[in-house]
Every structure is written in C-alpha cells, then in structure tokens.
Amino acid sequence: MPYYKYEEFKYACGNDMDNVIPINSVLKNAKETFNLFTKSNLLSFIYNNGLEDLTFVNTKSWENNPNPNFDIKVDAYEFRSLHKLGYIAFMFNVNTKKWIIKSFHLSDNRNMAMYLALQKAGLIKQEKK
Amino acid sequence: MSDKVCPVCGAKDLIQNKEIQILHEPYGGQTQIEISNYRCSVCGSEGDFFNENEEIILSNSEKLKELSIKNILEDFNNNKISMSAIERALSLPQRTLTKWKNGVSKPSAAGLALIKYLRTFPWLLDVAENNFDYNSSQKIFLNSAMQLFLKSIDFNTENFPEAGIIATSQSAFLYMQLDRPVEYPGLSRNEVIPQFSFVNEQLQITT
Numbered sequence: 001m002p003y004y005k006y007e008e009f010k011y012a013c014g015n016d017m018d019n020v021i022p023i024n025s026v027l028k029n030a031k032e033t034f035n036l037f038t039k040s041n042l043l044s045f046i047y048n049n050g051l052e053d054l055t056f057v058n059t060k061s062w063e064n065n066p067n068p069n070f071d072i073k074v075d076a077y078e079f080r081s082l083h084k085l086g087y088i089a090f091m092f093n094v095n096t097k098k099w100i101i102k103s104f105h106l107s108d109n110r111n112m113a114m115y116l117a118l119q120k121a122g123l124i125k126q127e128k129k
Numbered sequence: 130m131s132d133k134v135c136p137v138c139g140a141k142d143l144i145q146n147k148e149i150q151i152l153h154e155p156y157g158g159q160t161q162i163e164i165s166n167y168r169c170s171v172c173g174s175e176g177d178f179f180n181e182n183e184e185i186i187l188s189n190s191e192k193l194k195e196l197s198i199k200n201i202l203e204d205f206n207n208n209k210i211s212m213s214a215i216e217r218a219l220s221l222p223q224r225t226l227t228k229w230k231n232g233v234s235k236p237s238a239a240g241l242a243l244i245k246y247l248r249t250f251p252w253l254l255d256v257a258e259n260n261f262d263y264n265s266s267q268k269i270f271l272n273s274a275m276q277l278f279l280k281s282i283d284f285n286t287e288n289f290p291e292a293g294i295i296a297t298s299q300s301a302f303l304y305m306q307l308d309r310p311v312e313y314p315g316l317s318r319n320e321v322i323p324q325f326s327f328v329n330e331q332l333q334i335t336t
Binding site (some may be wrong): 018020021022023024026027037038039040064065066093095096100102 | 134135136137138139140152171172173174175176177178180183186188190
C-alpha cells in the first residue's frame with residue numbers, strides 16, 4: 001500500500017508548484033531522458049497524467065534523513081511513457097510542507113518496456129491479475 | 130552559508146553553488162548558461178530549491194528555438210524549397226514562415242515541431258503535396274529510403290557485374306551481384322544478394 005495518496009501529490013504538481021521540489025538528479029534525468037527541460041515541464045507532465053500505467057513499487061524510509069526520530073516515508077512507482085519505462089520516488093516533509101521528488105529516471109526493470117511494447121502490438125496477451 | 134531553509138530536511142545549512150549547464154536545440158546549436166544550485170550539508174540533498182533557474186533556462190531556450198527556426202528556413206531556401214511552396218503544400222496561410230523567420234510572429238510548439246520534422250525528413254513535404262494519400266505516402270517513403278540506400282553504396286570500390294530492379298505492379302525487388310574477393314570465407318565468388326524487396330506494399334529488408 002502506498003504511504004501517500006498519489007492524487008494529492010499529482011494535485012500539488014499542478015496547483016502548488018512552489019511546494020514541489022525536484023532534488024539531486026531529477027531535473028537532469030527529466031531533461032536528458034524524457035525531454036522535460038524545466039521543473040514546470042516536469043510537474044505539468046505529472047499533473048496531466050503523463051505517468052501512464054503507474055504501478056506502485058514500494059514504500060521505504062528516507063535513508064538520508066538526518067533526524068531518525070522523525071521518519072519520512074518515500075513512495076516509489078514505475079510508469080510508462082510511450083516506450084520508456086520510468087521510475088519516480090517522492091516524499092512529503094510535514095515540517096517544511098514540501099513535496100520532494102527524490103528520483104525520476106528510467107526504471108532498472110526496463111525489460112518490461114519491450115514486454116509492454118509487444119503487448120501493445122498485440123503479440124502478448126493481456127495478463128489477468 | 131545561506132540562512133535559507135532546506136526544503137527537504139528543514140536544516141539551515143545550505144551552500145549555494147554556481148554551475149554551467151549546456152542547452153541544446155536541434156538545428157539551433159547550443160549555449161552555456163550559469164545556474165544556481167543549493168546543497169544541504171545536513172541531508173546531502175541538492176537542487177534548484179528556490180526555483181531560480183527556470184527563467185534563465187526558458188529565455189535561453191527561447192533564443193535557441195528562434196535560431197533553430199531561422200536556420201531551418203534558411204536551409205530550405207538554400208535547397209531551393211520556397212517558403213510559399215511549403216505554405217501551400219501544408220495549407221498554411223501565406224507568409225506564415227516568413228513571419229516566423231523574421232521574428233514578426235512565433236510558431237507554437239507544434240509549429241516548431243512541424244518544421245523540425247520537415248527539416249529532418251524533407252520527403253514529408255511530398256506526402257503533404259499528395260494530400261496525405263496513404264499509398265502515395267508509402268511510395269514516397271520507400272523512394273526516399275532507396276535514395277539513401279543507394280548513397281551508401283560505394284560504386285567506385287565495389288565491383289558489380291550486375292545490379293537491377295525487377296518491378297511489377299505489386300512488387301519490386303532490388304538486387305546486386307557482387308564480385309567478391311576470393312578471401313571472403315564461405316561465399317561463392319559471384320553471388321546475387323537481394324537488398325530489399327517491396328511486396329504488396331510491404332518492405333522487406335535483407336540484413
């Protein structure tokens with residue numbers, strides 16, 4: 001189960017952009033891998049349902065949290081956009097009231113991209129869950 | 130040190146750094162810009178925490194896009210493709226491209242994408258000229274592919290005793306007979322190698 005409601009994160013990307021902060025390599029990867037050149041490009045993409053086939057991966061505690069008494073959870077998802085399989089991880093700090101996009105890059109599980117492409121081409125039958 | 134607060138962990142130990150970033154625009158070249166980044170010495174997070182770079186990225190990116198439009202349209206002119214002909218083929222209002230080129234008006238993102246496509250694949254103009262008819266478009270595409278393919282053959286060094294195209298109303302077959310040096314292992318000296326065939330509108334490429 002995700003720790004955060006994804007819809008709340010998505011809403012903030014469209015309506016509270018100053019309080020959504022991409023950190024570390026997020027903007028670099030967004031630019032180089034997904035042609036999203038600015039923070040507003042990235043947030044607008046997320047807000048407008050650009051993360052397709054969103055699949056929850058896991059929830060973990062933020063490993064670099066300097067305050068161990070105050071746990072901050074990170075939700076991670078995989079998504080698809082055209083033939084790219086991506087990965088996003090985000091968290092919310094209740095003290096700073098900021099959503100933090102911690103990771104945004106191609107998924108390490110990219111063999112799925114070919115699987116999804118073949119599935120889209122009708123060469124693999126849709127699996128029933 | 131800055132007295133600004135790290136949005137990630139809430140600490141006040143932020144260090145501001147200046148970095149050089151390269152912006153690149155297809156057909157517009159590239160430019161270097163200086164951007165600000167902050168690093169929190171407590172949690173180690175870094176980034177444009179206070180949204181200070183967006184404007185400089187956008188304004189420089191805009192300049193590169195203007196240059197891209199100018200370069201693409203000049204390239205069309207140099208290749209004897211007039212702007213009025215492009216406008217006619219694409220059903221754009223006349224002088225649209227001239228206005229873009231002179232900076233009188235700016236193309237939308239879709240307009241810019243369109244002329245980048247035309248610059249990358251000029252044969253798309255022929256597709257428009259043929260009213261986007263599917264069968265004509267396929268033939269234009271294949272003809273373009275054939276021209277590219279033929280350019281890749283070095284007619285000065287390769288020795289072709291025979292080459293040709295066999296075509297019917299439904300299919301085409303391009304072949305070359307190579308006079309190979311004897312040291313090619315496993316191949317006979319004279320061998321007919323099909324390069325690609327086009328059967329019932331389907332392209333088949335021999336690898």
